[in-house]
Amino acid sequence: MDASSYPLRPPLRHRLPPVARSALVWCAIAAFPVVLVVTVAFLAGDDPRYHNAVQTIPRYALPVLTMALPAVLLRRVPLVTLTLILLAAATMTVTVHSPFTGHPSDLRYLELLAINLTVGYVAATRSRRLSVPVAVLTLCLEILVGYLNPGDANPVFQPEIPTLAMLATWMIGNSVRSRRQYADALRSQATAQAVTAERLRIARELHDMVAHSIGIIAIQAGMGSRVIQSRPAEAGAALRAIETTSRETLAGLRRVVGGLRQADRPDSGSREHPDPSDPGSRDPAPGLADLERLATVTAEAGVRVELCWRGDRRPLPADIELSAYRIVQEAVTNVVRHAGTADCRVVVDYREEELCVEIVDEGRGGPVAGTGFGITGMRERVALLHGEFRAEPVAEGGFRVAVRLPLPENVPVSAEPR
Known part of the structure; x- marks a missing residue:
């Protein structure tokens, strides 16, 4: 087991029970005034002429503890x-560092550091409307405390040092807040784009699947109703074609709905390992190998599809297989519904670096309609795979759909036909 497989341990404050965390917070707040009084009393009696190792530790540890105790409330308030x-x-500045007491002011740096870090946290987590007044008011208080020590020549009591420190701290905190907001905006935008892309994918899949099936069913039903009295055998064949097409459409809808339910489960796993109990997961997505069956169903609807295979037929990535199949399906459906012809030709060319698909008919032709979803869906499928798409009438009559899809580099050129 590698290091990445070990679960990450939560921070210590999350491992403690809520009651323990609340008790620690209240104990720290209750101890704050006591520690402050002890710190002031110790520093007021501290004579720098008699410093030794024993006195130096509490001389700095007590002020650090005084500044650290309120930090337990930093994330909340x-x-x-x-x-x-x-x-x-x-309190420490006026009572200990005052020139009237004659004590040094080296601990003033610690106080400024604690104050500026807190202001920086406010700037990083709150809006500018709040952080700017807080920073200005805090700076005024620091300068005011500095004026209470008029005889101290230490630069930390001069207005320049607190002003520069406060400005730098606020700018750093504001920069952190801006970067966080920008990252949140990018995540929200990426989420919205992912939702839109998934919605368009489902819309394309449903349109290509349902439109083809309903078109075939409508044609077969019309033909069956016309010949049911005179030619019952043909009417029965039409009903069987309607049954087959309906079952295939139902299986496709089950697969789409199953994929959506699979994506909603946090523990459902990847697409490569679907849930075997899901009925939609047992229906594989169609590919180029299913074009023969598509041609058979389309022929029963009255349009003969001539399939032409070129190049070395080989397995391709699932997204390319599905997109190519759906493009052929939609183009053939348009031939059945709009071309007014009994024949069309589908050419699938396996090239070394790309897959080329062409659907040509000799029907009515005419310009591309801009209000339908079929051509738009085909163009979107090709664009998602960084390919080229053309749909245009042929000068001699008819219509032509041509697609070029680039293949990944790791797809073998020579393989056994599927």
Whole structure:
């Protein structure tokens, strides 16, 4: 088992029970005033002339603890956290770092760091309408506290240092917020595009499948109703063709609905491992090998389809097989419904780097209609596979649909025919 197969452990705060997390938060808030009083009392009695290792550790550890305790509220209420940190910083500055006490102001850097980090978090997680006033008000308070130490020459008490630090911190937090919003917008856009693409795919699949089947059923039903009295055998053949076409259409609809239900299950697995209990998953998607059956069904509807195979017939990727089959199906359906001819020719050419499909008839021809979904669906299928599509009337009469689909590099050129 590789490292990527191990489940990721959640953060410590998520592994603790909710009651334990709440208890820790309340304990930290309750300990904050106590630690602040102890810190001020210790620093007020601290004489820098007698520093040693024992005194240095609490001299810095206590202020760090004072600044860290309010951080337990940072994710929930950052403004309350900032208020507590400002209160602690102002208390320590006025009572300990004041020139009247004669103590150094090196801990002032720690206070500014804690304040600026909190403001940066506000800028990163809240809107500019809130973060800008918070940053300005906090900066004014820092400068005001600096003026309470007029005799201290340390640059940290001058207005320039807090101003530059606050500006840099707010800009970094605002940049993080902008990048997060941009990433969220990209994810939302990608999700919307995926939903639209899936909706169009389902629309194309249903149109190509149902339109062909309904067209065949309508023609067979009309023919059967005309000859049911005079030629019962032909009427029976028409009814059997209607039954076969209806069953195939029902199987295709079952496959589409099964695929949709499969995608809705979080534990359904990939398309390569469908759920065997799903009736729609047992019906494979049609491919170029099914063109013979399509030609037989179309011939029963009154249009003879001449299939011409060129090149080395070989297995192709499923998306190319399905798209090529649906394009031929839609083009042949248009011949049955609109061309007014009894013949058409389908040429499937397996080339080294592309698959070429051509459907030609000698019917009425005429310009391409712009309101139908058949031509649009074929063009969209080809565009998704980065191919070329042409649908145009032939000068000598009739109509021609030509498609070129590029093949992946790993598809073998020579293989046994399917």
